[in-house]
Amino acid sequence: MLDLKSACYVQVAVPVPMRQLFTYQVPAALQSPPLKIGERVIVPFAGRNLVAVVMHISDQCDIAEHKLKAITTRQSDEYFFSSQELTFLQQCAAYYHHPIGEVFHQALPKLLRQSKTIDIESTELYHVNKSSARCDVPLLQALQKKAPKQFALYQLIAQHQGITWAEIRSLGYSKAQLNGLYNKTLIITKKAEDKSFTWSSCQLNTQDKLSLSVEQALVVSSVLQSQTQFHCHLLEGITGSGKTEVYLQIIEAVLAQNKQVLVIVPEIGLTPQTLNRFEQRFNLPIYLHHSGLNDGERLQTWLAAKKGSAAIIIGTRSAVFSPLVNAGIIIVDEEHDNSLKQQDSFRYHGRDLAILRAKQLNIPIILGSATPSFESLHNALSGKYHHHRLLKRPSKSKEAKIELVNMAEQISEYGLSETLKFEIKQTLARQEQVLIFLNRRGFAPALSCQECHEIIACQRCNKAYTLHQQQQLLICHHCGSQKRVPKQCFQCGSVRLLPLGQGTEQLEQKLSELFTHYSAVRIDRDSTRRKGALAKLLQEVSDKKHQLLIGTQMLAKGHHFPDVTLVAVLDVDGALFSYDFRAAEQMAQLLIQVAGRAGRASKPGKVLVQTRYPQHPLLQDLIHNGYHHFAQQALIERKLAKLPPFSYQVLIRAEANYPHYPEAFLRALTQQSLAHCEYAGPVPAPMEKKAGKYRFHLIVQSPQRKALHFAIKILLDNIKSNPLNNKVRWSIDVDPADLSW
């Protein structure tokens, strides 16, 4: 007789780009202890062994026995997904229409995605050696004189008993400095504890706790008033208004209830000061999550979240997947920042998923920014979020002034106006530093006349055409209409038609030629790819080894440069006339962020913005009325144009070796009529050819999110039968944040 007990099947999520689950048999030998939903198992898949996640368990199966494969191993460890995590990740997959197996993969630390079993050693925490501290006063005094950096590290460790090497490194200290202290027996190591952290008043260092202004205190009490349920708070505070202190005091109250805190930031390496303040304030285990950690460190953070031993987790966007057991609050700082959105594979937005997570956990979430995204601002203004504003600066420091340089009236060389060159000279002569932004993002090759400054625009949409140099075409990214690049300006007949933003490429070289006695340094993704490179460069800047800093948007994030008193933004015109409707928003955020970071009370900063369109209403509004007013005006325009946040978008990207394929692939999709949705495109991507592949875009837009999601399901179904399905690579981007590629 057949033993019914031995029939067991599982449906698992496999990390492959397919939107389905796969069924496997469970051999009798692997059936006890009973399988759990959320467990990791190893399955054979297309000749490989992959880590899959169990989604359903059944004793029946419709598929013929001989067609089924069996799971090979169970990863019988304690690292499985809880039902709450599973629900959250399924919601993530559904929202972004992304294969669930890949979503699980994203949520797991790398070491748990591998088929080999791992042995985890618990983290080493550094403490001050209390017995040596008492008797070694002379040693410490000598240290303070001879090795100030080591001394500073000693103080940090003393302030925060029990700190990991990962944190110490993120704060800009070296292994040599740590070893120096260790060899002098000034510090010792202890193993991290596995149990949940517990709060007592000694966990708080009160020395640097600031007394709150009335504005700040109101925010703290309002957030804490409803601590035990979901509320989304937008904290819009001008730069320098003390958002961090507000966070810290709210966190204190949450920790006092032994609940965990998740803080999501765009980039940790750029905000060591903020991390330092967390370290100094709380004597509790703080764990980091960012790309600078090694695999073991990432797993440690994941486990500490799951066991409850991590009190605070500070991380970049993927920290949103931390398996918190006892979450009390989520904070997303610099919520407007574009790096919170993942730009490949699983294209999720860290902020949006954090809101979804908080809702599921029924806890409050705070979104903080001096320049909130239009999405968040719209939700706050319409009453969906609680809106808090901080309008005063507790410190006496002033925001730098933004001044426009009219490039239409100036002779410029490689994008440098006479005014700017003069100001740079003056600043350098005063021994102060200059920061120059190359505004690559939002660089839209719109075509403009060099004589009358007319922008060549689509008559139908009244929006600038985007120049596609390769095909010598002007294409409207709103309606898809195209025309040959004209030889002459329609307005004045001039033949001097040039793309906006040209000439910045050679800028770096030109700068070092012009200012030979000063050191110029470039800080962007390329120059900071190596581990520790960013911390090193930032240290060199604060040590004043470099006087001219050249950077991209990356430098506008959080970092404060007190000796930078001149900031120049070379070209904002690309952003004013971009096919990407978010370009102006991002340009404004950049300007306000840098204006808030340059200079200090004793040395006020200046921000110079070069433009050929100084009368542009958006620029005028931003400079005279500030970001909040600018944003409200721009939101009115968005509403009229039916653009997000007043509608919802999905971008379908397609690429192939021949331009015909992606275009035909996308055009075939547009044959499907969709209720309450409209198509924009297909159009060539602004960067239409990359790595030998031709790339096209199709946007599907709807005023109703539900209708759009329904439409994507239909389109995904249609893609299966699309004749070009196997000839193009395509992807789906829900709520796309970057239309440039």
Ligand SMILES: [Zn+2]
């Ligand atoms: Zn003209």
Ligand SMILES: [Zn+2]
């Ligand atoms: Zn048009």
